[in-house]
Amino acid sequence: MRVGVLDTWLDRRYLPFWEAYLRELGVEVVRPAEAVDAALARADLAGLEGGRPVRLVVARVLELKERGVDHLLLPDAQFGVESERGGGQNPWTADLVSMLVRVVPGLPPVLRVPAELTEHTKGTAAEVGQVLVRNPQIVRRALERTQHLIRPYTPGGSLDASRPLVGLAAEPYLLEDARLYPEVLEALREEDLAPYYPDRSPAFLREEGARMGLKLDLPTDLEFAGAARYLDRLGRVKGVLLLVEDENPAVASLARKIARRLRKPSEVLVLGQRADEAVARLAARF
Numbered sequence: 001m002r003v004g005v006l007d008t009w010l011d012r013r014y015l016p017f018w019e020a021y022l023r024e025l026g027v028e029v030v031r032p033a034e035a036v037d038a039a040l041a042r043a044d045l046a047g048l049e050g051g052r053p054v055r056l057v058v059a060r061v062l063e064l065k066e067r068g069v070d071h072l073l074l075p076d077a078q079f080g081v082e083s084e085r086g087g088g089q090n091p092w093t094a095d096l097v098s099m100l101v102r103v104v105p106g107l108p109p110v111l112r113v114p115a116e117l118t119e120h121t122k123g124t125a126a127e128v129g130q131v132l133v134r135n136p137q138i139v140r141r142a143l144e145r146t147q148h149l150i151r152p153y154t155p156g157g158s159l160d161a162s163r164p165l166v167g168l169a170a171e172p173y174l175l176e177d178a179r180l181y182p183e184v185l186e187a188l189r190e191e192d193l194a195p196y197y198p199d200r201s202p203a204f205l206r207e208e209g210a211r212m213g214l215k216l217d218l219p220t221d222l223e224f225a226g227a228a229r230y231l232d233r234l235g236r237v238k239g240v241l242l243l244v245e246d247e248n249p250a251v252a253s254l255a256r257k258i259a260r261r262l263r264k265p266s267e268v269l270v271l272g273q274r275a276d277e278a279v280a281r282l283a284a285r286f
Contacts, residue, residue: 001132002028003071003111004064008056008073008175008180009096010115013202017117017149018073021125024142025133030069032060036179039063051245052180052271054092054171061104072099072108072131075115077173083217089173089250093220116202117150154201160194164286166279167231168195169258170243171220171251175227181243181271187279196237198227205230212261214254224251225258232262238286239265241279246272 003022005015022029032039036056043055050058064072074097087093097112111128114121122143131141155176166188174180175197188195198205206219208226216222224242231240240262242255252270259266265285269278 001026001071002030002069003073003132004030004032004061004067004069004108005073006057006060006075007032008060008103008177009053010077010176012176013116013153014113015074017146018113018125020119020149021129021142021146022073022132025129025138026143029066030067032063034059034063034097049247050092051247052170052175053245054096054176054247056177056180057096058100058104061100061107065104065106065108071111073113073128075230076112077115078218079114079116081191081218083221085218086214086216086221086254087218087224087248087251090248093171093248093251094218095104102153110219116153118152121150152201152203155197155199156245157202160196163192165196165200165236166193166282167228167234167237167240168243169198169224169228169231169240171224171245172227173201173220174243174245180245180267181275183275184241184243184269184271190276191283193238193279193283196231196234198230199229212258214255214257214261221251221254224254228258228262228266230262232266237264239267239282241282242266242268244268244270246270266277 019029039059040055043059048055048058092099202223205226206222208229209222212225212229228240231237244255246250255268259268267278267282
């Protein structure tokens with residue numbers, strides 16, 4: 001039994017537990033091997049539509065399919081929440097798994113799991129284990145050995161006290177994969193600035209986002225808004241750069257609404273636009 005997993009789209013939030021658990025079940029875990037640049041180039045050659053995060057996910061899924069996995073473990077970033085507001089207007093942001101089922105012919109059977117670890121994870125893991133091995137004893141033993149890995153995810157702030165800090169905010173599936181925006185990090189270095197990432201839990205950021213009064217529903221939208229609001233209040237952060245994946249006008253519109261509610265200097269940067277110019281404009285307003 002071989003199960004393919006992603007190395008992007010919030011993987012660090014849920015995969016440490018799931019990868020260990022699958023191995024304890026006796027399942028072979030298959031990770032993508034292709035370099036990110038090569039995967040994105042292959043997606044472009046195949047004419048795949050969508051922003052960089054989407055193209056990378058589709059390229060990863062195609063690679064895993066070609067390598068003959070029996071199942072795919074895929075994350076649900078919205079926890080079943082549906083909305084026509086904000087990112088909900090983009091089908092990939094709203095429901096990644098359903099879109100993959102639609103656009104990838106012959107997709108291996110999908111094991112959909114929440115993109116965060118909670119008190120409900122053990123129940124989901126038991127169900128997935130039964131699907132894969134159909135042996136309650138093996139499932140129970142695997143859970144006993146790995147349940148210590150079920151803990152909330154909290155990112156680091158990446159503090160670099162030697163340079164002025166620019167807070168980075170985005171939909172979390174973009175923000176947490178810096179391989180998707182190297183030109184932004186290079187532009188910050190060229191201006192002698194350092195990126196600062198929100199260092200609070202996703203749940204905290206979603207609560208912050210709800211306080212912005214934007215009437216958002218999707219968890220990722222709330223987290224985007226909450227990240228910007230939190231960074232806007234940090235004294236050590238000089239300004240906020242709001243990143244948006246290319247080909248997602250719904251999230252670009254949301255980013256502009258968020259920016260209008262911030263007190264500190266801010267810029268909205270859609271990937272594919274001139275990152276150096278956006279960072280220079282932001283730095284000039286400190």
